[in-house]
Amino acid sequence: MKKMVSGVILTLFLTSILTSAFNIQSVRSTWAGTVYIHADGSIDPPDAPMITYDNVTYTLTDNITSVGDGIIVKRDNIVIYGAGYTLTGTKEHFYKGIYLSGRMNVTIQNINIQNFFYGIGLAYSSNNSITENNLSANYIYGGVRLDGSCNNSIVGNFFINNGLYVEDSYWNVVEDNTVNGKPLVYLEGASDTSVMEAGQVILVSCNSIKVENLSLLNTIDGVQIRNTNTTTISGNNITNNGKGARLYYSSNNNITRNNITNNDGEGIRLYSSLNYNGISRNNIANNWEGIAIRHASNHNSISGNNVINNGWGIDLYYSSNNRFYHNNFINNTQQVFIPTPGYTNTWDNGYPSGGNYWNNYTGTDANGDGIGDSPHVIDENNVDNYPLMGQLSSFNTTLGYSVDVISNSTIEHFECFKSNSTIVMHVSNMTANQTVGFCRVTIPHELIAPPYNITVNNAPVEYNTILENENLSIIYFTYEHSQIEIIIVPEHSLTMLLLMLSIITVIVTTLKRKRNLRFSR
CATH class of the missing domain: 2.60.40 (Immunoglobulin-like)
Structure with a gap:
């Protein structure tokens, strides 16, 4: 009996040891650190879960978790094949999943990349291919960021709760990608067309595009347009994104009747976008900034918007000669933020049309015209002369x-x-x-x-x-x-109504008299 009990105890002990061993192996299955592919083809550090036999194809052999950058590429003419493994960051500032600077002919394929500042970054790099990757929750500059990078191919990728960010990058092929299950619409050099369905919209060097009646949610920028003119963004629900709608170096565009709410950054940004962009009749609420107008974005019109419960209602930076009128500024932490004094903008449409409604305006309306009797002063160069009383x-x-x-x-x-x-x-x-x-x-x-x-x-x-x-x-x-x-x-x-009532009354009275006369006979 004692031998049997001892045997059972020994069996349980060995089982416990084996289970612990398997658990230890499971814990160690994710490698932590930053991997460098050097110009000479070597992999650093040597124990990184990546293998190459020809210094051309580099294949992941395990998952990677990084508290910094994930993979830094310093070699041209290579393939990085993920084999379905996952590269995970910690959402710390400025860290990238895979980063190429000044690189050519690099293919990045079949990798899951998540929780970085941006997933894949190309800086001044050309003729590279990003294909069949899963990019999720890369929260600032999106799943893929192109910065000064041209002639690249971004095909067949899946973006979840992030998207594509493009800066000074041209002649790229962006096809068959999805953002949250809907098409990533990237148009370059297009004219006179409408966007029918999208999870994110990016327009580069386009003219006369219609972006209407879309639901753009949980991506990096709902709409981003660069060097694009005479385009309409209307009737869209743009919410819970990194930024709502951003315009760079673009003119004569119209952003109207959109619901732009709960975005982490600006609801709308104009950057070096001048000459008759119109922002009108939008509901812009609960964003970090309502409307940001920056870097020589001059001669634009902002009218009829509800700008409510944002951090800064309006952020004006090195921009002048814009006209703001008939907007409702309500409960923004700071209604207007102007860090660069000396730039003059117009804050009303003259009398009696009026200026804007400010819920913190304390003036009165003694003459009963719906306009305050005293100006609303933002600074010495920015004054609403005719603030609205409602x-x-x-x-x-x-x-x-x-x-x-x-x-x-x-x-x-x-x-x-x-x-x-x-x-x-x-x-x-x-x-x-x-x-x-x-x-x-x-x-x-x-x-x-x-x-x-x-x-x-x-x-x-x-x-x-x-x-x-x-x-x-x-x-x-x-x-x-x-x-x-x-x-x-x-x-x-009212006069006609009274006249008709009088005529009807006369007719009825006359008929009654004739009837009474007939019966009396």
Whole structure:
């Protein structure tokens, strides 16, 4: 019996030792460090999990974890074959998965690369091939970064929660890649086309491209355009990216009606992009910076945007002669950041059109025109002379005209009926203790011609005419606050209604008299 017990104990002991040995082998299966492929073809350090028999093809034999760079390539005319192994970083600043500087004719194939500053970096390198790799969560400059690198091929790669970043790089072939399961759309030298589906969009030296109605999520840049003109970026949801939309050295582009939110860096960046880029009617919220305008990005128009809850609402750096108006700046940590003083921009559209709404503006409106009586000063060269007293909302109508409403109320519903020339708004108080509301409404005459009749909860109210010309009217009225319905109709509509009621009354009365006379006979 004792021998049997001893045998069982010995068996368990040996099993424990063997299990521990296998566990130790499992722990040691990932090699840690940086691998160098030197110009003479040698691999450093010698125990790195990489093998070559001809100093041409270098094959990984195990996974690599690195607290610095992963693989540094100093040799041309080679193939780095990953064999499906994984190269993992620690997301420390500036470290690269695989880095080529000044290299030619290097192929990188079938490697999983994750958690680096960027996965594969090419600096001033040409005629290289990056193919069939899995690149994930390389969080700053993406899965692949091209910097001053031309005539390279990036084909058949899978980008997960990162993408491609291109800087001063041209004549590259980028095909059959996906970002989060959707096509990586890279166009160079293209004109007059539309992007139909994409996980990321990159345009280089293009003209007249339409990027519309896409969902661009969890990539490095939702949209990146360089040396590209007359392009429209409209109606897209660009969220949870490294950056939202970035324009470099580009002119006459239009970024409008996009939802650009929760990006780690800028919602929109203009860099050396001048002459009539328009940024309008976007919702730009919860980004590190709302709109960054940098390095001689001059003569651009920024209007009608909601810039809300960003770190910096606007970041202006060495840029001037831009015009900002009809934007709502709300609860940004700093509404406008200008680290380079002396550059003058315009912050309104004149009177009575007005400037911007600033939720930290403390001025008053004694004359009741919806515009503050004192300027909003950003610095001595940047002043909003006509700050708005309420948020501006712009509503499209079926006829293609917009109705702009400036109000200190919450506009819950808006409709414009052309059939009977009527505007209907449902509004409520914006804060619990608000007792008086106002609306300043800009009405195109093609929709409703003046004069107007205005009712609030069916009671008529008076209005002031701020401006009336051949094209439009700007009117202003106030009301006591609660949940209310506002109706605006042409004055003749009410007159015609009363006239019709009078005619109907006369007809009915006459018929009754004739009927009574007949019965009396």
